Amino acid sequence: MNDTQPRIETDRLILRPFTQRDADAVMRLAGDREIADTTLNIPHPYKEGMAEDWISTHREGIESGDSLTLAITLTDTGELVGAVGLTVQKEHSRAELGYWTGRQYWGLGYCTEAARALVEYGFDKMELNRIYASHFSGNTASGRVMEKLGMKHEGIMRQHVRKEGSYVDLVIYGITRKQYA
């Protein structure tokens, strides 16, 4: 593991930077309508070239320390399951956690396993003081992942974002370094 090529291993998963070779799988998994429905920044339809463009932004984020986006892959087969990432606000030593997993992999604990490892990495290696996350109200599965990570429900920001023309409430969860310890 180093600063530009972070690699995190868990019981069943390897988290590692995306490469352009992942683009087809990203398009197939993230291109699912159900992924776009509960995320703010994943477009639908997910067009040719979007995965390549997205992946090409990751390196700069990792090198500058402004973000860390990792591919969630199965240790046994190497297949791509999804993505997990931290967007850092350095002046506050805090980061926002985000994630998605392909629909065929839902409910198998992969998101929780990956996000738990990244939260640990964020506190231990990136020396963050706080990690937070938000989900659209109604996205119970995502809220459940946040709970399983030990994050606390902190509140609801009413109509905080506009999604496809409608205002959506954001449910906020967070954990501080002190709570984590």
Ligand SMILES: CC(C)(COP(=O)(O)OP(=O)(O)OC[C@H]1O[C@@H](n2cnc3c(N)ncnc32)[C@H](O)[C@@H]1OP(=O)(O)O)[C@@H](O)C(=O)NCCC(=O)NCCS
């Ligand atoms: C949210 C998401 C990442 C969860 O991924 P996952 O790999 O299925 O997550 P896990 O298996 O680790 O955990 C899911 C938990 O939610 C629970 N869950 C799933 N659907 C649920 C529902 N409709 N109501 C209540 N709980 C639900 C599961 O039972 C599990 O909890 P458990 O371990 O206590 O049984 C995945 O559904 C996803 O990618 N959704 C679309 C994109 C998205 O919403 N990203 C997050 C944006 S904030």
